Amino acid sequence: MQFQVGDSVFHPVHGVGHIVSVAEKRFVENQARLYYHITVGKGTLWVPVDAQETIGLRAIISKRDLERYRHVLKSRPVALNEKHSRYRLELAERLKRGEFLALCEIVRDLNALAGRKPLGAADQASLRKAREGLDQEWAAAGGVSIAEATREIEALLINSRASVGRG
Template identity: 50%
Template sequence: MEFKVGDVVVHPGHGMGHIVRLDTKRLSGEELRLYYEVSTDKSTVWVPANSDNTISLRLLTTKADLGRYRAVLESRPEALNKDHRQRRLELVDRLRGGSFQAVCEVVRDLTAHGWHKPLNDTDSAWLRKARGKLCEEWAAADGISVVEAAQELGALLLQAQQTYLGDAAK
């Protein structure tokens, strides 16, 4: 995918940012390559412009797509692996691509995992990180504050909890 200067993009590891410029650089002794300079809140990231690697940029989710993601958050959660090491590997794998859908699913599934018993420290940290990224992008896409986005996401997840824990009680 090609981006232009000013595009708001999401990097799977660094979060939201915007394209500052397109520049030719020699990084790590490699030959000259074309890079996007992406400015995030915390850093500047150089992403190869014509790369097939797994670290890829994507455009910010659109406001029109949020309805679909609301449905994902309210949908039946997938059970997570009971083994904490395997669960961590699976979460890393799901989030590696950086899709907004994957972040929504991980937040939904980790939240639901905590409905049955308290999350361990690692799962809690993963949930905080994923939920923070989700709220940040949701707020930017919807034109609302991060606090308002967090409240909306909390309400959607509470609705899912009432629906699916209520089903289990029947």
Template identity: 30%
Template sequence: MFSVGDKVVYPMHGAGQIEAVEERVYEAQPTKYLVLSMFLGNMKVRIPVCNLEKVGLRPIIPKSKMKEIQKVLETEVVNNLKSITWNRRFTIYIDKMKSGDVLDLAEVISILARQDKQKRLSTGERRLLGNARQILASEIMIVKNSNIESAEKWIDKALHIA
């Protein structure tokens, strides 16, 4: 279980810190919520405790996982999705991001960043790449105890873009 002060990742939103646990009435039932203060966008998020597993809330990765992320970002992934329509690819990428698995997120970034270098991404895919990078950078920023700019540079360096 999570506690106030824990740093966590909410897939599709990025890293945040548990600020409080509060009780509210939902559908005539008292329900406990975690209140997260997100590191990007100054956003507050309330998640019912009963839905934590469903939404994929997880602890920040340990520093030891950074090498694995770097390896995924450095490796040119064979993209077998090129023959699929862009909207189907988009859905596959979103599902990977929603999984909450940091390595799936890194894979989406790797594929889209390389695809963008070869052939311009569609507007939707470019926005998705930007969002995925922000989510990963918000977590890396916490793991490395740095700022968002430094985390983004780390991603670019791993992608060999820097």
């Protein structure tokens, strides 16, 4: 997918950003490459156009798609893999890809687990990372503030707080 100047995008590590230009740059290697210049929060990213899929750069979801994800957040949580190391790897891989559905599911499932017992440091970090991305993109897609998006997501999660184990 080619992005245009002005498009809103999601980067799996940095969250929601905006394409401000597409420019040819020469960084480390001798050959110039085409890059997206993206503003993210208070920073700037340069993402190679030909590596956007590898990096996980994608368009943010549309406002009309939010209804589908409301159902995901309200749905029954899925039990995490019994093998701690296995589910931790699964979470890390899903966070790395940064797909919106994965963010919704991670937040829903870890939130439910946290309602049953305290999360360990790694699970807290995964939940925090997924929640930051979810809140940012929900706000951008819905045209609302991050605070408003956070409140709506919290309200949706109330329906899915049934206890869930790892097995």
